[in-house]
Amino acid sequence: MNNFRTLVFTSIYFLVTTSAFAQDSTGLKTSVSVDIAGEFSADKESDAKDKIGPRSVDVIFYAPVDHIFDGVLALAAHDEAGVSMFELHEAYIGSSKIIPNLSFKLGQYFLGIGRLNHYHRHEWPFITAPEVHARFFGDEGVNDSGLEISYLVPLPFYLDITIGATNGFVYGHAHDEGTKPITPMYYSHIKFFESIGELDIQPGITLLKRHSSLGQKMSLYGFDLTGKVKKGKTLVFLWQSELWQRILEFEGSTKQEISTGFYMYPQMGLTNGLEFGVRVDYLTVNTLKDATGNSVDNSEAALVPTLSFRPSEFSLLRASYKQKRSQTDGEDNVDSKTFEFQATYNLGAHPSHAF
Amino acid sequence: MRFKLLMILLLFNTANLADAEINVVTTTSNAAALIKEIGGKQVNVTSLTKGSQDPHYVEAKPSYMMMVSKADLLVSIGLDLEIGWLPSLLKGARNSQVVAGAKGSLVLGDFIEPLEKIEGNISREHGDVHPFGNPHFLLDPMRTAALSHVVAKKLGELDPTNRDVFNQNAVEFASRLKELTDIWKKQIKESGVKEIFTYHKTLVYFLERMHVHSVGSIEPKPGVPPTPGHILGLIKVAKKLGIRLTLVENYFETTAAERIARDVEGMQVKSVPVSVEGAEGITYLVDLYKALVAAVSKSSKGR
Numbered sequence: 001m002n003n004f005r006t007l008v009f010t011s012i013y014f015l016v017t018t019s020a021f022a023q024d025s026t027g028l029k030t031s032v033s034v035d036i037a038g039e040f041s042a043d044k045e046s047d048a049k050d051k052i053g054p055r056s057v058d059v060i061f062y063a064p065v066d067h068i069f070d071g072v073l074a075l076a077a078h079d080e081a082g083v084s085m086f087e088l089h090e091a092y093i094g095s096s097k098i099i100p101n102l103s104f105k106l107g108q109y110f111l112g113i114g115r116l117n118h119y120h121r122h123e124w125p126f127i128t129a130p131e132v133h134a135r136f137f138g139d140e141g142v143n144d145s146g147l148e149i150s151y152l153v154p155l156p157f158y159l160d161i162t163i164g165a166t167n168g169f170v171y172g173h174a175h176d177e178g179t180k181p182i183t184p185m186y187y188s189h190i191k192f193f194e195s196i197g198e199l200d201i202q203p204g205i206t207l208l209k210r211h212s213s214l215g216q217k218m219s220l221y222g223f224d225l226t227g228k229v230k231k232g233k234t235l236v237f238l239w240q241s242e243l244w245q246r247i248l249e250f251e252g253s254t255k256q257e258i259s260t261g262f263y264m265y266p267q268m269g270l271t272n273g274l275e276f277g278v279r280v281d282y283l284t285v286n287t288l289k290d291a292t293g294n295s296v297d298n299s300e301a302a303l304v305p306t307l308s309f310r311p312s313e314f315s316l317l318r319a320s321y322k323q324k325r326s327q328t329d330g331e332d333n334v335d336s337k338t339f340e341f342q343a344t345y346n347l348g349a350h351p352s353h354a355f
Numbered sequence: 356m357r358f359k360l361l362m363i364l365l366l367f368n369t370a371n372l373a374d375a376e377i378n379v380v381t382t383t384s385n386a387a388a389l390i391k392e393i394g395g396k397q398v399n400v401t402s403l404t405k406g407s408q409d410p411h412y413v414e415a416k417p418s419y420m421m422m423v424s425k426a427d428l429l430v431s432i433g434l435d436l437e438i439g440w441l442p443s444l445l446k447g448a449r450n451s452q453v454v455a456g457a458k459g460s461l462v463l464g465d466f467i468e469p470l471e472k473i474e475g476n477i478s479r480e481h482g483d484v485h486p487f488g489n490p491h492f493l494l495d496p497m498r499t500a501a502l503s504h505v506v507a508k509k510l511g512e513l514d515p516t517n518r519d520v521f522n523q524n525a526v527e528f529a530s531r532l533k534e535l536t537d538i539w540k541k542q543i544k545e546s547g548v549k550e551i552f553t554y555h556k557t558l559v560y561f562l563e564r565m566h567v568h569s570v571g572s573i574e575p576k577p578g579v580p581p582t583p584g585h586i587l588g589l590i591k592v593a594k595k596l597g598i599r600l601t602l603v604e605n606y607f608e609t610t611a612a613e614r615i616a617r618d619v620e621g622m623q624v625k626s627v628p629v630s631v632e633g634a635e636g637i638t639y640l641v642d643l644y645k646a647l648v649a650a651v652s653k654s655s656k657g658r
Contacts, residue, residue, distance in 0.1 A: 096446060096448075096449040096451070097451035097454065098451075100424075100449065100450065100451070101424060101449045101450075102449055103446070103449050150449075152420065152421070152424055152447070152448070152449055154424070154425075157421075158417040158418055158420070158421050160417065160447075191417070193416065193417035193418055195416070195418060200414065200416055200418075202417065228414065230412075230414045232408075232409045232412050232606060233409075233411075233412045233578075272580065312479070312578075313439070314479060351442070351443075352415065352438070352439050352440055352441075352442045352443040353415065353443055354415045354417070354420070354443040354444075354446070354447050355414055355415055355416050355417055
């Protein structure tokens with residue numbers, strides 16, 4: 001880890017100090033995004049840490065490598081139990097200039113699945129991960145090394161097909177190398193797009209499979225739907241939702257664990273950079289059984305009203321209140337209430353984002 | 356049988372003719388209007404943004420990516436106008452024929468002498484500034500006239516068989532704009548309007564050409580909404596200099612300008628189109644220039 005940290009510091013120092021004169025001729029852009037977040041318990045059941053501080057710092061370098069390829073390097077520092085951990089988020093080479101309508105990434109990247117997983121956490125429309133995302137993908141998302149290919153199908157309507165295969169040694173957020181899986185992880189995401197009046201909608205479907213070294217087979221099926229009405233600078237309306245089902249199978253056993261969850265987040269743009277939305281989270285283990293083999297109803301549900309102040313695309317202040325209920329048949333419900341706060345800012349260039 | 360064969364041949368020929376058109380995608384409706392003037396029937400032009408839309412802030416929609424993916428030529432304004440959205444569109448379109456520097460890319464801003472080019476240190480503290488110059492140059496009829504020849508050259512490279520047609524169209528359009536500009540300048544001069552307010556710095560080129568001075572913007576800094584203090588400052592300026600006209604680009608609210616008008620006697624607030632198809636009856640660039648000239652010259656008691 002020390003060697004890696006030294007490497008990262010050296011890389012940042014070298015790139016930052018050279019980018020000033022390298023920028024004009026090479027197209028190198030540097031982006032630094034700082035995400036300050038905090039959570040405070042509003043009742044005794046909340047497991048909030050009652051502290052605020054930098055949650056992550058993302059340093060992204062991107063540029064055309066030559067007339068064919070583009071390169072991206074994203075380094076991140078995270079607060080983990082009070083210690084800043086540096087890690088490589090993304091390092092890939094890619095191109096959209098070799099075969100018409102086709103692009104690819106080769107290296108390490110966040111998998112192009114669902115909706116949230118495409119974006120760094122500081123770009124999300126809310127502070128913390130929805131229950132289903134946290135359970136299936138971790139607090140941030142799933143990144144891995146491999147090859148991802150996207151094809152814009154030449155049809156009269158928008159249809160984008162992404163397929164990818166990655167090492168699959170680890171899944172989600174990990175600081176170790178992991179172990180070689182029985183088969184590499186593979187996935188596919190298909191996106192559509194349609195405009196209905198001023199409302200633009202983008203539905204997508206995802207399939208992901210992983211067969212870990214321990215023999216655990218995971219299948220993930222997802223449906224994501226994003227809708228937007230944007231007028232000038234103002235995002236008048238946003239709808240973001242994802243529905244996921246995860247099936248875990250264990251080698252040598254017929255037992256399956258099936259979990260289903262979703263979140264939906266409608267948000268209205270108010271005035272002068274203010275946005276207000278309410279996220280609804282739900283997650284259940286469909287196959288949970290008691291000692292006698294009877295099914296047990298259970299759920300994790302949360303309601304998260306969120307108020308954001310976004311004076312420009314480069315800064316944001318956000319506050320939310322999370323009311324969560326964990327319910328399992330035969331047990332007392334556990335309710336918790338938490339206040340969450342976030343401030344993000346971007347220094348330097350910031351890559352433009354698609355819809 | 357012969358009739359059927361003839362029909363098939365006709366269909367085949369029609370399809371070929373359709374294919375022969377250059378498929379042009381532009382980032383703004385003003386650029387689209389310019390391409391239509393020069394390309395005529397030999398081009399099929401689509402603008403990504405509508406005339407009623409602020410081209411600074413555009414969602415990089417997948418439907419736009421589809422359009423760009425099928426384009427033979429992408430015409431953009433440049434000078435960082437589309438920096439917030441065009442790079443992701445190009446990435447998503449996956450069409451190497453229209454990326455920067457390719458044969459199918461034309462950045463109009465590369466061929467003009469821009470106004471308001473900023474030298475020295477700038478930062479985001481100064482608002483949404485365009486360090487390479489103001490990108491609203493197509494509102495100057497004479498710069499548009501000069502760009503006609505640039506467009507004709509590019510279209511001629513893509514379709515050499517129609518090169519002469521494009522050049523001829525450019526010569527005619529440029530000459531017409533020159534004649535009309537002289538008339539418009541005279542019209543505005545006779546109106547006596549010399550100084551006005553605008554909302555954003557969209558009209559800088561138009562006003563400079565017409566010898567009208569914009570002495571203040573409702574936005575305190577580009578892209579930054581007006582503050583009460585700034586409005587009060589503009590009221591003082593208007594009273595002191597006798598400003599009687601505020602032009603507001605019609606994709607912005609007129610509320611702040613009307614607030615100034617309440618305190619300044621005789622102040623007129625006019626919501627004006629700044630893009631082709633930005634208002635009813637604005638189909639061509641000439642319509643747009645005429646509407647702007649009318650908005651200035653028909654204001655009463657202008658200074």
